[in-house]
Amino acid sequence: MNSSRILTRLASPRTGGLLALAILIALLPLALPNRYFYDVAILVGLNAIVCVGLNLLIGYAGQISLGHAGFFGLGAYGSAILATRYGWPPLAALLATTVAVALLAFIVGRPILRLKGHYLAMATLGLGIIIFMVLTTEDKFTGGPDGISVVPFRIGAFALQGEHIWYWVVGVLLLLAVWLALNLIESPTGRALRALHSSEVGAEVVGINAAEHKLMVFVISAVFASVAGSLGAHYSGFVTPSKAAFLHSIELVTMVVFGGLASTYGAVVGAAVLTTLPQLLTSFEDYEMMVFGALMIGTMVFLPRGVVPSIARLLASRRKAVPDDKADGK
């Protein structure tokens, strides 16, 4: 391969972007002074994994979910209960939980995704809240509002404990999640999703089964959320129902929209900014809610496409000769 081809490949979101993200993840620890920062980074990573999946649903397929924290919570509690209460090996618990959540998403997704717009939003909201209420109420299993503690993640004799190890685990998994998402987006399936976002009937008449595609993305995004939830449970060592709360669902959607709809890296950026923001705002503790709410409104009013696509556009308009795939915003 000659140098110009290498450069073109580097400029593409998949190769170049992944490389940049990998480098960022590898070098970030140099800038993190203590365990607290590692903790924040890990939270960012976990949220980012959920957001990458959620972005496929909201940004690419054009649907919406105001209840995704429900899947995150189910993943967390599933792993927690199976591994802690029933002594399952954590890896088996993770897999079993993921399969169960995928199945739930598949079953519930069919009727829910027949709805559109506000109705879809409300149905997913209802689902998320029902999950939250079940987790809070069935305290025999879930420990009720106080939650339960979770055993560390063990593979054989090796236990994953401590911020440093988890940082790398989450970092690698985030790279994997982004890679999978980008692969999907750039495949014919990804094009089909974007088509159905733009015009569902237009997509249907070229042979795209809209219902099937929407369901597929819904399940995939639920799986991403569930896995992140399971990992988060093992990392923190405990789970509470707040992981499945409506507020968490809203935070996730805001991260996706803020970062940029139909932008995988945007989802990562959104997760990063909106996870760290509350930490920065602790000095404004009382005003935190106001700032967050104002931020949500402000972003939607002034940057409706989200941060990353807006920046990409700005850069694209500065440079006249730009390859086509930049303008599509990956």
Place this chain on the structure above:
Amino acid sequence: MSAQFMQYLLTGLTVGAIYALVALGFSIIFNASHVINFAQGEFVMIGGMATVWLVAAGLPYLPAILLAIAAAALVGLALEKFAIEPARDASVVTLIIITIGASIFLRGLAMVVWDKGFHALKPFTGDTPIAIGGATILPQSLWVLGVTLVIVLALSWFFGRTLLGKAMLATSHNRLAAQLVGINVRMVLFLSFGLSAALGAIAGILIAPITATSYDVGIMLGLKGFAAAILGGLGSGIGAVVGGLVLGIAETMSAGYLSSAYKDAIAFVIILVVLFFMPSGLFGRRGGERV
């Protein structure tokens, strides 16, 4: 009819009336703008909290109530002006996030201006329970039912008989046509928010003596009011009222006879069931898509 059943019925009607008022607020805004205002519950909160605060500051009851309603209406107008209007043609997702953001903002504001505690409002006419058919009902509940009835009648007169009301109805049916006959649809939108906010505030003031109010009562009340609106058919006035009453009764009955732990879940189960099987609700318009 057993006394217990009567009790549940009365409680259910009271709570249902509140849901009906909140649902009406949702429907009015939805009709004017096709926006689902997630901040509706915060108007309820503002009504209650502001009244408590004004009364504590020394104002007599009635002026405090009126001022609180006015304040909520102003907040509603501000919401429309600063959050909804700039994003007029935005997508559903965007609008949803904006109103949720507004709700979070208002809650944060309430937390700062007032506090995080629970506050009770003195009942309008005392708190000696009245006996009806073996059950008891608080005088405040009678106020709730009475005021709600008056409001529903007033609204049907307003929308059916006054020019402004008819203009608002016209806008909800066909915005473009309304504009073409000279109706100022922006003003209609503006007023809808103000009106809905006032309705929410009244609900909040009515219920505050029965269930204490706090900076975050808006969340659940808003969501349940929304469930009632969906049940009745989003955009339908009758639907909002019927939906609210049905939801209230269903909640109390199931809490009483089945399990009280999942009382709050009833509303959300209803949302799912209605959306799956009867998306336009009991009284809503059935629409098809024209390609």
Place this chain on the structure above:
Amino acid sequence: MSLLRVDGLEKKFGGVNAVEELSFEIRPGAVFSIIGPNGAGKTTLLNLLTGVYKPSAGRIEFDGHDLTGRAPHEYARHGIARTFQNLQIFFNMSALENVMVGRYMQERCGLMAALLHSPRLARAERACREDAAELMRYVGLQDYLSAASDAMPYGALKRLEIARALATRPKLMLLDEPAAGLNPTEVLELDDLIGKLTGRGVTVVLVEHNMRLVMGVSDHILVLDYGRKLAEGPAQAVRNDPRVIEAYLGSSATHDGSFGDAVAKAVAVGVEMHR
């Protein structure tokens, strides 16, 4: 042997019978036009023939398969493609990508293959791109190969929809008012394109108001009025049918003077063009 057969088709919307007791057949290789005054049910009929609407009654049989009540993507899978009166272009992608989406049915990859992005997929993508570019050139969009769809003029977008529909390798192509909004030169180009399509073996069904075009390209015409068949037959016969002329008097179709007059002119021009 008919390609498409419609029997007793009906579509009700509330109390309105948009389409009533409609039966007709389409032979392969023909250009079949559907005309009628506004509100006659032409677009409703197209929607029924592509699964976008489900019939209230009746039967639709395509290429020997009963497709009544199936979903739109199934109609597409059997080889029916269409364009839309109000364009359904995917404005969130480039022009080329719009056509590439049309190739979805040939390209379908499994979920695993998509997630893992096999090298086979990369090669298939390149082939897809080339094929799409070829189709764009075929319909005359060679100047827009690297254009964004939201930067294209209306006439080009109409042709883009045709390219996208062609990408599905259809046996039957339904064009919903393709000449609407086109200037006379563009209409002539459209006439040419329709000829190319039939040359390629695609049966074309045209819903149109532009009588010149209709008379020029059609082998067979179906006239609808109030959702019912008013007349059917070869172009000449339909033009002279007094019921058809009466239905159109005072309509807002795209011509001056009485219908019969305009039709006569159109037939003359059409005959002239095909000399």
